[in-house]
Amino acid sequence: MAQLARPCIIFALSMPKFFIRTYGCQMNERDSEQVAHSLMARGYERVAKEAEADVVLLNTCSVRDMADQKALGKMGMLGRVAKERPNVVFGFLGCMAQAQGESLLKNLPHLDLVVGTQKFHRVADYVEELVAKKNARARQCESGWGPGAPPSPAMDDPRFSIVDIAEEPGSQETIREQQLTPRQATAFVSIMQGCNMHCTFCIVPQTRGPERSRSIDEVVREVRDLVARGVKEVTLLGQIVNLYGRHGIPKIDNKSPFVQLLEAVHQIDGLERLRFTSPHPIGFRDDLINAIARLPKLAEHVHVPLQSGSNKILKSMHRAYTAEKYVDLVHRIRQVRKGIAITTDIIVGFPGETESDYKLTRDLVEQIQFDNAFVFRYSPRRETPAAEMQEQVEEPVKAERNQDLLRVVNESARRAGERLVGRDVEVLCEGRSKTNPARLMGRTRTNKIVVFEGDEILAGEILEVRIQQANGFSLYGTPVLPTSCAAINDRA
Numbered sequence: 001m002a003q004l005a006r007p008c009i010i011f012a013l014s015m016p017k018f019f020i021r022t023y024g025c026q027m028n029e030r031d032s033e034q035v036a037h038s039l040m041a042r043g044y045e046r047v048a049k050e051a052e053a054d055v056v057l058l059n060t061c062s063v064r065d066m067a068d069q070k071a072l073g074k075m076g077m078l079g080r081v082a083k084e085r086p087n088v089v090f091g092f093l094g095c096m097a098q099a100q101g102e103s104l105l106k107n108l109p110h111l112d113l114v115v116g117t118q119k120f121h122r123v124a125d126y127v128e129e130l131v132a133k134k135n136a137r138a139r140q141c142e143s144g145w146g147p148g149a150p151p152s153p154a155m156d157d158p159r160f161s162i163v164d165i166a167e168e169p170g171s172q173e174t175i176r177e178q179q180l181t182p183r184q185a186t187a188f189v190s191i192m193q194g195c196n197m198h199c200t201f202c203i204v205p206q207t208r209g210p211e212r213s214r215s216i217d218e219v220v221r222e223v224r225d226l227v228a229r230g231v232k233e234v235t236l237l238g239q240i241v242n243l244y245g246r247h248g249i250p251k252i253d254n255k256s257p258f259v260q261l262l263e264a265v266h267q268i269d270g271l272e273r274l275r276f277t278s279p280h281p282i283g284f285r286d287d288l289i290n291a292i293a294r295l296p297k298l299a300e301h302v303h304v305p306l307q308s309g310s311n312k313i314l315k316s317m318h319r320a321y322t323a324e325k326y327v328d329l330v331h332r333i334r335q336v337r338k339g340i341a342i343t344t345d346i347i348v349g350f351p352g353e354t355e356s357d358y359k360l361t362r363d364l365v366e367q368i369q370f371d372n373a374f375v376f377r378y379s380p381r382r383e384t385p386a387a388e389m390q391e392q393v394e395e396p397v398k399a400e401r402n403q404d405l406l407r408v409v410n411e412s413a414r415r416a417g418e419r420l421v422g423r424d425v426e427v428l429c430e431g432r433s434k435t436n437p438a439r440l441m442g443r444t445r446t447n448k449i450v451v452f453e454g455d456e457i458l459a460g461e462i463l464e465v466r467i468q469q470a471n472g473f474s475l476y477g478t479p480v481l482p483t484s485c486a487a488i489n490d491r492a
């Protein structure tokens, strides 16, 4: 009953405000948008600052220890807010919530809600329940329930915590709605959940469960709705997106379910660009290479996780390809689609990685000349086979390899950017640049960020931009005034 000594604050009569922060990948971004949509559908207002919110949700990532620590640190700091405003609801959602469950409540006395990866669609119900209970407590507190008062029904559970990390069949079908901001031109669409690959370093099969795919019809319906609301570019999401549907949807004419889905989405009138992430190299069979060659809406960019250039390490990671097969795959993709950008993920310092294994990775990265790469230091995740492996690599060695490889990647990314200087490229304008709101930003078909001057009226439009400068990972240019400029003004 110690909590009764806290200040009594009842939410204002207006609907509560919520804040949601996302850690990690685009799948998490998409899940957060689903949660935001479900709260807004009930009248909740989204705010950009946690200090203004009555409900604070952190959608977490568990892929690396640092991601766990960031979310835990943030929630720990929010304890101060909880002391001043005890009615605020605090929740952890997503991968870390799934992996750690109830144990998260132990050191965070203000934490009210822990919801795993198969229960995002229940978040709004749980939030509503917690808000109602906290308000009831505050009302009782104001009307005389105080220290020494007899127990109150609403105070049977003074902590009000809810934990739901159960599996739920069909949960992959529940990530299907999203709010769009005015003139929003790009959107993510989740087509599957989970992964059965069990790479030895990865916690995803534990946090996201086994592979479950949505139906082709459901995905097409969602994309059609987004396009009708103004979206021009869609990115299909899945942990192993190109292995979509392999356990439930039959091949037709030797085409995998993923290629069937690409074709179906490609037919939607008004959709201008189609992307997908993140694929697995083993899912690039001839039918997909062929689709890259013949479906013009597929943007000229693929992200193909390499992880290591050493066959010994790839085997130990349980990645079912060799460095030679990977190089051949890149060659085939580049052959069928001229100018296509290729990006990747690489882990350095995996257990057993010797200097010569690392050198193989470095040489391969030099050879391929990626447009960009995410380089990660291996981070042991509990209950994964790699965490138990002998020959863990020392942190300073990992750090050194990380820095060294980043230099190689930065160099090839710089070259890829410089090749575009002086050229006119197609850019889909996404709105104001986050780093410099005086300018606009958009992406090329090869997924490069372009910053340029212009009126916000261009948000959501596809235009030609003449690239004048390449700087780090961004390009800078000037729109080549489209003949349709007047038409854009007319539409606005």
Ligand code: SF4
Pocket (backbone or CB within 6 Å): 195, 196, 197, 198, 199, 202, 203, 204, 205, 239, 240, 280
């Ligand atoms: S393919 Fe491997 S790295 Fe990717 S999500 Fe599945 S287990 Fe993790």
